[in-house]
Amino acid sequence: MNCQQEIQKLQKENRILQKKLERSEIDRIKLEETNRKKESLLKKVIDEVQASQNQLEQRTLELERTLMNLQVMQDKMSVLGGLVADVAHEINNPVGFIMGNITPAMEYIHDLLYLIELYQHFYPEPSPKIKEQIQVMDLDYVCEDLPKLITSMKEGTARISQLSSSLRTFARADTESKLPFNIHEGINSTLVILKHRLKANQNRPDIQVIKQYGDIPLIECFPGQLNQVFMNILANAIDALEESNHGLSFAEIEDKKNQIIIKTTLDSQNNTVVIYIKDNALGMSGVVQSKIFQHSFTTKPVGKGTGLGLSIAHQIIVQKHGGTLEVESFVGEGSEFAIAIPIY
């Protein structure tokens, strides 16, 4: 390489070095700024993570507390369920004595009344003391009323027996595994327990319950939990009907009729049993429908609804039984819940 070329080469290298120096200064400033931004960003994100961790800790504490309360409640409910079943069983025995004795008692009474009739026929003139007593006790009325009284007592004991049997069905303790269960029995027992809410009161006539039961097999399920779902949906339907009666007179409600239709069918294509519970109350808007199975969502006034009922019902059907719980509702027409439970 000659001297001229060597000079040119050195000049070029000098130009490059100068440019690189100039560029590296600009780049250094840029890089520092980029790093400052990264530092600020990461600090902020760490703060956010810290805040979110604190929130999570707080939430975990709240959840733990709620869980503990729920456990206490569950224990209490389980004890109460057992107690209800025991009491129902204990009531059944004395009711059994009464029911067992009431028929012979009726026969005896019938005989005694006949005997009195015979006495009156063959001894038309009793002693004044007996005459006085007949008058005081109004014997004719007693003879007429006593059989009615006994019939009413018989009906009363039959009702006590039905209620105690329903309470036993409803409150039966669930086992770890599923049991074959007659869904209709579950719905019927729930309706008996809700009878006081379905019957007429001073503001409205009876809520009619129309049962359209299909031919369905026994279902392997947790019966107590399913009854809880029926209770929840039926109680909500009664609430909705009562709300729909607001501002209407007794006669207007009678015309409109408060109605709950319960229909069961076997969907053999999907191998499921489907229970439809439909009311003719006011129905729900799309927004409400989309939220009703959400935890803590309620449309009821403060203190009246927890927003847990349908969320738990959904959990029971979907998670515990692998089924579906859906709702179809039209504003002004009413709502229909469809519970589908697979048959295994």
Add this chain to the structure above:
Amino acid sequence: MLKIVVGHSNDPDSFAAVEEVIQQCTTSLIGNIPQAGILFTAIDFEHHLILQRIHQAFPGIELIGGTTDGEISSVLEFQQDSITLMLFCSDDIEIFAGVGEQVSTDPFTATKQAVEQAKAKTTKAPQLCLTHPESLTTSGVSILKGLKLALGEKFPIFGGLAADQSKYQQTYQFFQTQVLSDSVPILLFSGNVIFSHGIASGWFPIGKTSKVTKVEKNIVYEIDGKPALEFYRHYLGTLSPSIEYPLAVFAEDGVNFYLRAPIAHDETTGTITFFADIPEQATIQISEAGHQDILSAAHDSFMNAINNYPGKEPAGVLFFSCVARRQILGMQTQQEYQTTKNYLHHCLPACGFYSNGEIAPINSTGQTHFHNETFVTLILGSS
């Protein structure tokens, strides 16, 4: 047969640099005459002089190019303040250039004009489009929309937006011997060309998710109902929003996302302008990348392209990498190219640049998209 050669000089003197590049190319051409070329240069050069000198050396060449934020080649690897030229020779591939001007006024007419100009000279079926358009006067998405309209929705388009070494003042595009701004030059490949590509970013969302509540194309007015600038202020304090900290814009599935980098902001109105459009009500998160993420992504991009190459021997490779990658990598920027070259048995002629936005399809059969923070590898050859 496609022959690709590359020249690269980091001499700051324009004349000396272009002479060096021409000499390197001529030596590699071994008597072949180049049909077309693509030129990437730093901002501080006499671009007219360089273009004229190239046309004198290779008369009739179809040439496009533009200014950059850093240049890459198989000759000098990564450089700043350099010029690099890639030349193409082939007897069965047609390569023609076209340009559309005043792209900010009407991107559809400008892109249509560029495509029609290139197509008018072509006799074979167009296969691939390279472009090096303006980045500062209009949204990259608008330019791409125009090109797709003119070439077809699924026509493969590759390239990068012109840059100006992060000054964000003025970029230049080259078409034949002209130095332009606010234009869209293209190079249309027709005939027997085969290619494969890969894209990857390395950026990941970080921080809380928010919603874009008011936007007009690429200008975001409000995020979560507050001025957009407040969102960046929350993370960057008083420092300005910049390309290294883009927004991850989530798709409807809430998992996949694409990146949109800020280009400018307005302190008084609190608005931020991005390189490309962001949809209204989009879920977003600020995102960032570390050195290793960026380098791994460059490697993944290259390996995808290599593994999907449909032919035997590639003729050359083009890289379009984002300026933000260079800014974060700093002294390690050269490793982006180095991470790719070790995977080839012989040195493949390579050329590329750091851009203000990248253009490439997401997969080999899909539509072309506009990207930020991305490393695009395009391998070219003939069947």
